[in-house]
Amino acid sequence: MTRLQALAAGTILAGAAMTAGSASAATICFAFQDLETEFWVAGHGAITKTLKDAGHTVIERNANEDANRQLEQVRDCIAQGVDGIILIPQDGESATTIVAEAQDADTPIAVFNRPPSDLSKGIVVVADNATIAGQAVDSIVEKAIAAKPEGKLNAIIVVGDLGDPNAVGRKNGFYAAINKHADRFDVTEVASQWDAATALANLEAAVTANPKVDLLFTSSDFLFPTIRSVFEPRGLWKKTGEEGHVWMAGLDGDATACQLVKDGFVDATGVQDLYFEAEKSLEAILAAIDAGEAQPNEVIEDPGFALTTDNLGTREKDMWGCVLLSQGFLKNKS
Amino acid sequence: MSELPPAGITPRPDIRAPAARPAGADLGQRVRALLLSDYFVLYLSLAYFLALVPFLPTLSTPGNIVNLMSNMWPLLVVAVGQTFVLTIAGIDLSQGAVMGLTSVVVAMLIATAAPATVLANAPIWGSLLTEQGGLLAGIPFASAVGIAAMLAVAALVGLFNGLAVARLSMPPFMVTLVTMIAVAAFAIWLTQSNNIRELPESFISLGKGDIVSVYLGPKLESQLPRREVYSFITWPMVIALAAAVFAHILLNRTVFGRWVFAVGINRKAAEISGVPVARVIVTVFVISAVCAAIASILYTARLETGRPTLGGGNFLLDVIGATVIGGTSLFGGKGKVIWTFFGVLFFVLLSNTLNLLNLSAFHIDMVKGGVILMAALLDVVRTRLMRSAT
Numbered sequence: 001m002t003r004l005q006a007l008a009a010g011t012i013l014a015g016a017a018m019t020a021g022s023a024s025a026a027t028i029c030f031a032f033q034d035l036e037t038e039f040w041v042a043g044h045g046a047i048t049k050t051l052k053d054a055g056h057t058v059i060e061r062n063a064n065e066d067a068n069r070q071l072e073q074v075r076d077c078i079a080q081g082v083d084g085i086i087l088i089p090q091d092g093e094s095a096t097t098i099v100a101e102a103q104d105a106d107t108p109i110a111v112f113n114r115p116p117s118d119l120s121k122g123i124v125v126v127a128d129n130a131t132i133a134g135q136a137v138d139s140i141v142e143k144a145i146a147a148k149p150e151g152k153l154n155a156i157i158v159v160g161d162l163g164d165p166n167a168v169g170r171k172n173g174f175y176a177a178i179n180k181h182a183d184r185f186d187v188t189e190v191a192s193q194w195d196a197a198t199a200l201a202n203l204e205a206a207v208t209a210n211p212k213v214d215l216l217f218t219s220s221d222f223l224f225p226t227i228r229s230v231f232e233p234r235g236l237w238k239k240t241g242e243e244g245h246v247w248m249a250g251l252d253g254d255a256t257a258c259q260l261v262k263d264g265f266v267d268a269t270g271v272q273d274l275y276f277e278a279e280k281s282l283e284a285i286l287a288a289i290d291a292g293e294a295q296p297n298e299v300i301e302d303p304g305f306a307l308t309t310d311n312l313g314t315r316e317k318d319m320w321g322c323v324l325l326s327q328g329f330l331k332n333k334s
Numbered sequence: 335m336s337e338l339p340p341a342g343i344t345p346r347p348d349i350r351a352p353a354a355r356p357a358g359a360d361l362g363q364r365v366r367a368l369l370l371s372d373y374f375v376l377y378l379s380l381a382y383f384l385a386l387v388p389f390l391p392t393l394s395t396p397g398n399i400v401n402l403m404s405n406m407w408p409l410l411v412v413a414v415g416q417t418f419v420l421t422i423a424g425i426d427l428s429q430g431a432v433m434g435l436t437s438v439v440v441a442m443l444i445a446t447a448a449p450a451t452v453l454a455n456a457p458i459w460g461s462l463l464t465e466q467g468g469l470l471a472g473i474p475f476a477s478a479v480g481i482a483a484m485l486a487v488a489a490l491v492g493l494f495n496g497l498a499v500a501r502l503s504m505p506p507f508m509v510t511l512v513t514m515i516a517v518a519a520f521a522i523w524l525t526q527s528n529n530i531r532e533l534p535e536s537f538i539s540l541g542k543g544d545i546v547s548v549y550l551g552p553k554l555e556s557q558l559p560r561r562e563v564y565s566f567i568t569w570p571m572v573i574a575l576a577a578a579v580f581a582h583i584l585l586n587r588t589v590f591g592r593w594v595f596a597v598g599i600n601r602k603a604a605e606i607s608g609v610p611v612a613r614v615i616v617t618v619f620v621i622s623a624v625c626a627a628i629a630s631i632l633y634t635a636r637l638e639t640g641r642p643t644l645g646g647g648n649f650l651l652d653v654i655g656a657t658v659i660g661g662t663s664l665f666g667g668k669g670k671v672i673w674t675f676f677g678v679l680f681f682v683l684l685s686n687t688l689n690l691l692n693l694s695a696f697h698i699d700m701v702k703g704g705v706i707l708m709a710a711l712l713d714v715v716r717t718r719l720m721r722s723a724t
């Protein structure tokens with residue numbers, strides 16, 4: 001287990017462990033698409049540690065970003081006779097196929113954070129991405145307009161992989177906030193496909209074409225280091241209050257974003273409550289196993305919130321990335 | 335062409351144990367015969383399976399064997415195509431990209447609906463694909479026409495590869511590398527990297543439809559437990575085996591097959607002997623691409639989604655690995671579809687057991703890489719043994 005996983009696991013809510021322990025010892029297949037970002041690593045650590053601590057057997061399957069491989073891995077799990085499956089899918093489409101596969105084999109399945117395109121099947125624990133993104137973008141839109149009351153503002157949205165419903169929700173949330181002042185903003189969309197190299201190339205192209213940037217929203221916090229590498233050489237990486245500051249917001253609530261909000265480079269980030277989502281996934285799948293329910297269908301929504309420079313003092317402890325940061329995560333990482 | 339040897343091209347030595355030889359020499363002969371046997375990889379697979387069953391009881395359960403078979407069929411079809419290319423001493427790196435492109439092609443034609451929120455920015459939106467689905471949505475035989483379009487697109491890519499290699503004398507590695515990059519990028523551009531769902535049931539059944547299912551337990555209740563009803567004969571199995579049998583006949587029972595071996599052994603000599611080398615090379619690359627498209631049908635249908643990234647990642651490792659493990663030589667002139675069948679069986683079995691051992695994806699790929707290296711070394715050993723026997 002990596003230090004990060006240990007840290008993440010160590011910080012899981014005690015209640016989750018208590019809940020997980022309520023079911024008789026079960027064998028759970030935990031199939032995840034990859035461990036590329038802080039969010040997934042922390043989520044992976046929280047789920048595996050909690051299940052193991054509660055006496056359950058965890059069979060881990062890493063699909064390495066291959067949807068077909070993940071389908072084959074889930075079939076392997078079903079053949080092994082697991083009691084339930086927790087899935088972090090590659091995308092919404094493959095999630096729908098895999099949920100149907102599990103339910104056809106009478107195996108309860110819960111989808112963690114990245115929802116299937118068909119929400120009616122399986123236990124789906126998902127953040128309200130549109131609302132959370134809207135809250136984060138609202139806060140920077142107001143500040144950007146206050147700082148520049150006249151004229152057009154140039155905004156950039158770094159879009160995720162739109163095959164992922166989370167990315168679609170975040171994009172919708174961004175536009176819901178921007179469209180309240182549609183006459184004030186020119187928007188450039190930068191595709192990332194949830195890939196740092198793709199985001200780097202496309203953002204460089206966008207900023208080269210139009211070097212004047214007033215506001216940026218990234219659909220995931222894990223891209224902030226990439227954004228910095230593009231902005232810094234162009235004089236766009238400034239703290240709040242400094243000349244040329246770009247109003248920036250993200251979404252996830254990871255440790256890097258927390259540090260950047262504290263430092264004043266980033267103004268807001270939408271926070272998914274990782275621990276709430278992990279707890280609810282485990283609670284629901286173990287309850288279904290205990291009840292002998294083979295095809296549980298339920299949508300559990302994480303309301304989330306936006307951490308901004310204004311509420312940092314009061315809500316910092318509610319953000320999972322800030323909790324990791326306070327435990328020295330970024331120091332350990334470096 | 336009748337003087338050319340049949341299947342496998344290299345004449346197999348008539349191995350007999352001489353009388354009154356020491357036991358060590360006799361054992362050596364047997365090992366040599368085993369290594370040179372057509373069924374070597376099958377024996378290896380069986381030995382591997384039997385050795386692991388006591389430690390991994392799940393391995394021999396009906397559910398797991400059904401999974402093994404299910405994972406084997408699409409890979410077999412792609413590997414059969416690669417067998418042709420390797421036999422002419424070439425390589426086709428573009429098979430995965432062809433799978434991605436043809437997956438998008440069929441989905442954008444036959445999808446019954448598509449969400450504007452996801453696909454509105456795609457260049458095909460509004461012309462080939464709308465919220466009401468693809469161009470062929472709702473028409474009779476839409477799936478058949480879509481599949482024909484997949485095969486035609488694949489054949490075009492194969493034709494390009496073949497012409498570049500045969501007519502321009504470009505190295506297959508470079509040609510197919512470029513095709514791989516360009517075709518994969520084109521597939522991603524078509525949908526802006528988004529997947530297309532809502533495929534018709536008639537198409538999906540090709541990837542996961544059962545023809546015969548079996549239940550092995552006692553019938554205690556009126557309703558059988560679905561988890562224990564196993565697919566026995568499936569559409570992917572029928573399609574893959576049909577493709578493999580056709581390819582086997584083509585490669586080992588026709589004049590064209592002999593030309594393929596002749597080109598692989600020595601292109602110049604084949605030319606002098608009157609073999610239409612350019613035509614053979616072009617046809618082989620078309621076969622390879624069409625096989626990739628057939629596999630794409632199976633993968634797209636089982637995932638119920640047209641995916642531009644299908645065949646990406648380490649997929650090519652699996653294809654070339656399975657083919658080489660089977661015994662098809664990377665140096666050309668030596669290959670059989672039955673070898674590829676056994677190679678795919680071993681490769682899928684290996685992946686399955688590594689999964690059951692709960693190894694991480696990274697360790698699994700490292701082990702696979704090691705096994706492919708061993709297979710390549712074995713190929714060298716077998717080639718030397720054959721030469722020394724002639």
